[in-house]
Amino acid sequence: MDFDDTRDEHEFRLLVRSYLESTFPRRPPGSGGGRIYHEGDEAAWIADAKATQLRLYEDGWAGITWPRQYGGRGGTSIQNSIWNQEVVDFDVNVGSFAMGIGMAGPTIMAHGTDDQKHRYLAPMLSGQEFWVQLFSEPGAGSDLANIGTKAVRDGDDFVITGQKVWTSSAQFGDFGILLARTNPDAPKHRGITYFLVDMSSPGIDIRPLVQITGARHFSEVFLDDVRVPRSAVLGEVDGGWGVAMTTLAYERGLIGGGGAGSFKWPELERLAEATGGGSDPLMRQRLAKAYTNFEIMKFLRYRIQTALSKGERPGTESSVMKLFIAQHLAEVTNLALSMDGADALLDGADGRDRGLWVRQWLQAVSVRIAGGSDEVQRNVLGERVLGLPAEPRVDKDVPFNQQNKSRP
Ligand SMILES: Cc1cc2nc3c(=O)[nH]c(=O)nc-3n(C[C@H](O)[C@H](O)[C@H](O)COP(=O)(O)OP(=O)(O)OC[C@H]3O[C@@H](n4cnc5c(N)ncnc54)[C@H](O)[C@@H]3O)c2cc1C
Structure with missing residues (x-):
């Protein structure tokens, strides 16, 4: 593939740049744009994200590939990729919409009824309704099909009972995408239904967890x-696993597309100059x-862009990228702290870049877990790229309620 922009792509890039330049400030170096969470006042940050998303929507820049009928721009995947490459340099606080616009929205477009698309998509894209993801449970993360809810x-109606965990920004959610077991007599992948749940429904109790960074993100x-x-069922009753696969493919694509590792080499270079790290042979x-x-x-x-330009959906490329980004982020933030020495322990106004590097280092751990852990990505690559034997899946065809007799 020719990596230079075509004439049309170049024109689109200029248009994007000119819009961003005239609308948003440039992102301060080292601030990790596109993040899905924030260590300060998260409520204020989400309110700011909603206002920013509404601005993009009104200006015709929300949802580059979304159909115009839902308020999107109706553009191509390559245009979306150009937008992502440019926006990372600007302070455009919309990363928290990843679960909604990045994952729930495309899933509703793929599997929803016309009524569901009309009801949910435009308010989601305009940032007026904030969506969260209620998939993981204490006993179901990597093995998501093991859900007990x-x-x-x-x-x-359906009456839902159970517990979810790790739900990012749950306390701000207007709606949630939720997996629940509707048929315990079926094998675990076949008795799951995908729901669109109003988070203000009676019976939902949200308890934020404090992370090592001090954030109450999930x-x-x-x-x-x-x-x-x-009408809250998305897709078929008991057919939720296939619907969930759509969401998870978009989730991997989002993280593997570079959202988590959005700071760039010049920021590290600047740090090396400021700390003198560049003159130490080992640091070099x-x-x-x-x-x-x-x-x-x-x-x-x-490589991902090549797949997009051919109209393909990146598959294993996203797993490679996700694994690579997670490791790279850990190594780079570790190097940043090494160069800063003991000063790296300082946070807030006393810390370099307001303690950002140390927080990025702490946060790097979560990138290795979220959206499929490093080990799970390696399994995917082992099986689908290297052709290694598949992991034994002894419970695949066993009815869910016969798998664990201690389950209530
Ligand atoms: C920052 C962050 C945000 C998140 N946000 C959300 C959210 O909004 N909504 C949501 O539903 N979930 C969310 N998650 C949950 C995330 O999807 C799970 O943490 C992830 O899927 C791993 O599941 P687990 O934590 O249960 O770990 P487990 O699955 O219990 O894994 C524990 C360890 O065992 C390893 N392991 C597990 N299975 C295998 C295997 N087959 N082969 C080799 N090693 C294996 C794992 O790699 C890991 O090291 C979030 C997680 C993080 C870190």
């Missing part, structure tokens, strides 16, 4: 006889490795 039919969510209508070796990895990441992005 139940949804029982009651007349025209929560435990308890569901106690939460009543939802039949690590800097050289980091530079090489920034370049590799660029070529991995090109």
Whole structure:
């Protein structure tokens, strides 16, 4: 593939740049744009994100590939990729919409009824309704099909009971995408239903968890006889696993697309100059490795872009990228702290770049877990790219309620 922009792409890039330049400030160096959470006042940050998303929507820049009928721009995947490459340099606080606009929206477009698309998509894209993802549970993360949350039919409704965990920004959610078991007699992948849940429904109890960074980014969510209508089912009853796969593919694509590792080489170079790290031979070796990895990441992005330009959906490329970004982020932030020495322990006004590097280092751990852990990505690559034998899946065809007799 020719990596230079075509004439049309170049014109589109100029248009994007000119809009961003005239509307948003440039992102301060080292501030990690596109983040899905914030260590300060998260409520104020989400309110600011909603206002920013509304601005993009009104200006015709929200949802580059979304159909115009839902308020999107109706553009191509390549245009979306150009937008992502340019926006990272500006302070455009909309990363928290990843669960909604990045994951729930495309899933509703792929599997929703016309009524669901009309009801949910435009308010989601304009930032007026904030969406969260209620998939993971204490016993179901990597093995997501193991969910124990139940949804029982009651007349025209379903009644949902169970517990979710790790729910990002749950306390700000207007709606949630939720997986629940509707048929425990079926094997675990086949008895799951995908719901669109109003987070203000009676019976939902949200308890934020404090992270090592001090942020209260994710929560435990308890569901106690939460009543939802039949119209809240996305796709078929008991057919939720396939719908969830759509969401997870978009999630991997988002993280693997570079959202998590959005700071750039010049920021590390600037730090090396400021700390004198660039004159230490051992640090120089690590800097050289980091530079090489920034370049590799660029070529991995090109590979994803090539798939997009051919109208393909990137598959295993996203797993490679996700794994690479997670490791790269850990190494680069570790190097940043090494160069800063003991000063790296300082946070807030006393810390370099307001303590940002140390927080990025702490946060790097979560990138190795979220959206499929490093080990799970390696399994995907082992099986789908290297053709290694599949992991034994002994419970695949066993009815869910016969798998663990201790389950209530
Ligand atoms: C910052 C952050 C935000 C998140 N936000 C959300 C959210 O909004 N909504 C949501 O639903 N979830 C969310 N998650 C949850 C995330 O999807 C899970 O943490 C992830 O899927 C891993 O599941 P787990 O934590 O249960 O770990 P487990 O699955 O219990 O894994 C524990 C360890 O075992 C390893 N392991 C597990 N299975 C295998 C295997 N087959 N082979 C080799 N090693 C294996 C894992 O790699 C890991 O090291 C978030 C997580 C993070 C870190």
